[in-house]
Amino acid sequence: MPLPNRHALGLAAVLGAMWYAGASQSNGAAYLLCFLVAAVAAVSAIHAWANLRGLTLRVEPIRPVFAGEQVLVPLVLDAERGTTPHAVRVDAGDALHAAEFPEIAAGHERRATVRFAAARRGLFSGARLTATSLYPLGFFTARRVFFADQTWHVYPRPEGSAPLPASSTAARDRREGPRAEGDDFAGVRAWLPGESQRHIDWKAAARGQPLLTKQWAGESSGTLVLEWNALAPLDVESRLSQLARWVVMAERASLNYGLELPGVSIAPASGEMHSHACLRALAVFTLP
């Protein structure tokens, strides 16, 4: 049920004044007005409840982020047939980054992204999304809580000052396929949000083409293994942060890298999938 909010305090004060005027002046008119306004407010609470009743909320897959960044929750809102929720505000625990919808008509999906801070690394599920509305009179806040059936990873914050370990001298193999870095230009592909903007083909963008990423073919660098044990003096979280930073650096340098954690071992490879696999392992890592 909708709960009275701080605006209702003002309403209560005015109702009290009306009641007092009625009681002290034995003024039937003041009583009647007091009860009428109170009844309108009570009915508005029912309308506030009915307003959010038909709201449906779905969450699309949530991209992984690094700790300290914002988790972006892509929402799809719709309304059950015959209902039109008004003035809906959805947030994921961070009121500053709420999404507002003046009106959600049934059958017309509305999309928005809300965000909240990713504090700790790990694998999370069941984001708590709160839809609130002050509609229609603002004295009651209707509230519905939705739990997203999505899981998402929060990678360790990439930190640490240790340089990338030297790559093993062996296995300098020439690799085929396009890479983001290298010597020879190998064409373009569509830019994906989140990728480095350094390789966007800005000239093409200026010509009105969609954003494209230039790709390069070239000699990849050597293979290296990012080892937990190499970071002996640090505590667990600092080690994970350093490893995450190495993964990012190695991926950026198009190296062939593997990961060695107590109980977890990922064979050297490269590419976006590989880096995410490594980072996921770091996100969920617990000492055995």
Add this chain to the structure above:
Amino acid sequence: MTWPRTRRPGAVEMAPLAGVCAGLALAAGPLVDRIAAWVTALLAVAIVVRLVLNHRSQRLPSLPTKLLLLAAGAMGVAATFGSVVGVEAGLSMMLLLVSLKLLETNSVRDFQVLTLLGFFLALCDLFFSQDLLMWLYVALVLVVLTGGLVRFHRRAGACSYARAVRLAFTLLLQALPIAALLFLFLPRSSVAPPFRLAPSPLASQGISDRLAPGSVASLAANDAIAFRAQFPDGTRPDTADMYWRGPVLWRGDGLQWGQGNRLSEEAGARRLAGSAMRQSISLLPSGGQFLFALDRPESAPPSAAFQAGGWLQNARPIVNTLHYEVTSRPENRQTALPPDHLQAALALPPRLSPEAWALAASWRNGAPTGRAIVANGLRYFHNQPFTYTLTPGAYGENALDEFLFRRRAGFCEHYAAAFATLMRAAKMPARIVVGYRGGEYNALGDYVIVRQADAHAWCEVWIAGSGWLRVDPTEAIAPERVSAGLAPRLQAGAPHSTAARGVRMRGNLARQAGLAWDSINYHWDLLVLDFDEDRQRALFGWMGVGHFARAAIVTWSVLAMAVLLALVALWLRRPARFRGDAVSRGYERFCRRLAAAGVAREVWEGPLGFTERAARSFPDQSAALRRIGALYVGLRYARTPPPVAEFARALRAMPALSRAPVSAAEGV
């Protein structure tokens, strides 16, 4: 000390802002003549300024500006009213604050607060008038204010103001039964008042206990209702015989009369005779303390006491409609006059001209009885060219002589004052009674309406052996000298105030409508506004729950309220009706017909694909079906859509489809 420099941005949505402005202006409307004119002007300016700032998306006035305005306004109120407390000053301060709040309004909170202030102004409206019309007006104010709030909370989006107002109206309608429930059953309690709405000079209207030239005439055009009277026993006298007794004036100075010194309790004053007339009177608030009753009241209602002269005074100023019962008898059988009464009733003004003395003496000389002296006096007014007019002009020094011997034009207060003075000069104890005469009988509600315009002043002369005799000198004026428009006032049987309402009485129909409206209003007053603690107790007794504890009654009321709210909730959950435009409705019907014929549209199927499939199922109708699909797609997506009428024609022209399609699956 530095002031915060930030000035709030002024751009909010125009529609709700204009709505809340309209609501506030409407709520302030009835208060206009109670507050300083410049405060009204300030509110108007604030509304205009706020709307202009909004239109130009400019920033709102800074805090120092507002504080300066507040200080200046408070000083202005103090200068206008002498203080910032009291009803008028308080209202002016309130409107001042509303104006300033409006100037800074740009957030949700501000809108909520402004609306609440508007509700409070509506309450203030009701302090000054509680008739049904004012109630309807207040309901309108509520709808406009809540409509503005709804519109504000809807934010942008495809929503018109009308829809917001319609929702506000719905809220009000759904709230009515709950409000009625609370009104009837929520136990009332009276609180000792911290303040009474003071009988301020602005609030008091109608009769006063001072009589001066023009004091009654000024009411002649006042159509406001003074009171309504019912006669529960059916003993209603003729309208012309209704003298509603108000304050009795003992001290006279020419044409100026007042109550004079306090006199002793009048022994035997209420020795009355004649048939008893029980009256049930609803007296509208006047700010005064006078209770009116037919001449002469026999017993006092609980809240009132008899005053010297046999009139009723309420213990407190009347600020709410007062209902009381009183019984009157027409004849006075007082036999003895206390000495202080006699002295007061014979006291003469210090200066009385020889002419006046001579006139009084001429009435007395040769008259065998007191009644003969009275008759002589009345004859003088009849025979001399006295005229009866609302506009006799101002009387200066020696007003009495000027009236009696030279100008000879006046209204009832002139005649009553002059007559009583001369009676005293002729050694006849006399006094003046102020009150109302006549009234309008409302056959629909079986009650008498007495208006301020019916205000009247008459005399009473002490006749030794038979008591106080009512003498109405105005009656003595020759009819040909009654100024045009006032004639009906003096015609026997006609209501005293008909003159003032002559304009309104254009047609009988309009008059009937007016009486019907008044009747509704009266019952509204009687049944709704007068519902107080005692009547509530009576209701509980009647329902058989009189012995219930208050807590039990509150619990049951809350339960009943919950049931009503649940009904509202159920109503809100009612199955939705699909409300598309004509085209979608037509297409829906088309799909239903095809589904009935065995070809149901799949959820994923577009209009072209669906009609194509249908066309293959009903080859003999394929052209018509394809055309409908093409027309629908055209109406929905084409840059220049075909006329809707063509689509409707195509739908109508489609013949019945046989239930057995050739093959629904063919080609799929």
